[in-house]
Amino acid sequence: MTQASATGRAGRRRHDREIIALALPAFGALVAEPLFILADSAIVGHLGTAQLAGLGVASTLLATAVSVFVFLAYATTAAVARRVGAGDLGAAIRQGMDGIWLALLLGCAVIAVTLPTAPALVGLFGASDTVAPYAITYLRISSLGIPPMLVVLAATGVLRGLQDTRTPLRVAVGGFMANAVLNVVLVYGADMGIAGSAWGTVIAQCGMAAVYLVVVVRGARRHGASLRPDAAGIRASAQAGVPLLVRTLSLRAILMIATAVAARLGDADVAAHQIVLSLWSLLAFALDAIAIAGQAIIGRYLGAGDSQGAREACRRMVEWGIAAGIALGLLVVLARPLLLPLFTGDASVREAAFPALIVIALAQPLCGVVFVLDGVLMGAGDGPYLAWAMLATLAVFTPVALLVPAMGGGLTALWGAMTLMMAVRMLTLWWRARSGRWIVTGATR
Structure with missing residues (x-):
């Protein structure tokens, strides 16, 4: 075996280890996310057809809103990873904080639009008079979870950029389990119906965002990165997105x-x-x-x-x-x-x-x-x-x-x-x- 081929094989093994270490946990986190809607559907489905149909309409709108802002994860990952490669972890986390602040601002804007327009948005799907009230209720309550959900996207990008996909996996699994338990307790235990499902999901999303923020804030303090919003940094994150x-x-x-x-x-x-x-x-x-x-x-x-x-x-x-x-x-x-x-x-x-x-x-x-x-x-x-x-x-x-x-x-x-x-x-x-x-x-x- 020549030295060149040995070096090439060693390089491939190094890349393989990196890819596996990052991709496997990322796959677990990706699969865990759609399980939120699956759990909600299974629990709400036992309330009745109208409630399940209302959940279907509202969850489609919510999923579309969140998917539109997936750039918060993608752009943040790239920006943070570059800083990590340059050896400046403080600047990497500071870059990530700009993405998180942008996520909060966008989330609040989505709430401001969704709450008053929920009936019109549901109406676009042609929901019947029986289904529409359930869809509106679920949409209005669940929209309160959009800011933490967008924070989760941005913070996930921060950790991926830091070459950490294990923490997002743990948070996603924990969030799914909390969501399932809260839904059962609020929907049936507290007899809140479809509103209980929405509140359970919001609480789980807030919990996930809180865990991410604790992790990122600890990293910021460790490396001396500022946590304050920076207008120029937020604007740059938005432009990159x-x-x-x-x-x-x-x-x-x-x-x-x-x-x-x-x-x-x-x-x-x-x-x-x-x-x-x-x-x-x-x-x-x-x-x-x-x-x-x-x-x-x-x-x-x-x-x-x-x-x-x-x-x-x-x-x-x-x-x-x-x-x-x-x-x-x-x-x-x-x-x-x-x-x-x-x-x-x-x-x-x-x-x-x-x-x-x-x-x-x-x-x-x-x-x-x-x-x-x-x-x-x-x-x-x-x-x-x-x-x-x-x-x-x-x-x-x-x-x-x-x-x-x-x-x-x-x-x-x-x-x-x-x-x-x-x-x-x-x-x-x-x-x-x-x-x-x-x-x-x-x-x-």
């Missing part, structure tokens, strides 16, 4: 267009689409965990001025993405006879979903590359390019998807269009990664 906000909104638009097209295909197709989309989203959690590791690792290398290390880490993470995608694709193919009966007993729905599942299985290696490169460029702080690339992807996907029903295509054709969308994303991300223009070293970009 705008491109990622555009990226997120473009992605949400793609998913909404896909669902709207599926609805035009027929009841069986839209039901099958919901099943396929849910499984696609679940698979995305596993791939996103590698992307989160990429954000933290790439930011640290660039902050340390190690462009070669960043390139090698990027290459290794792409290999991980492809391998994970192949494994997930095979899992879907092997498990498909068992998966569909879990969701529906309708033969027509299963028939529509079956070939679409094959399409998403075949596309998983492609998805693995997309998620990883997305994380790499986020870690590099290359938000403006990600925004333009996603807008271009939206522009390509929209006419193709809208042509599916016009050309007599079914759900399989729609998911073919979704795969085309991922292919366009891969091409734009791969081109950027190969160009090396994302490699900008230093404590700030």
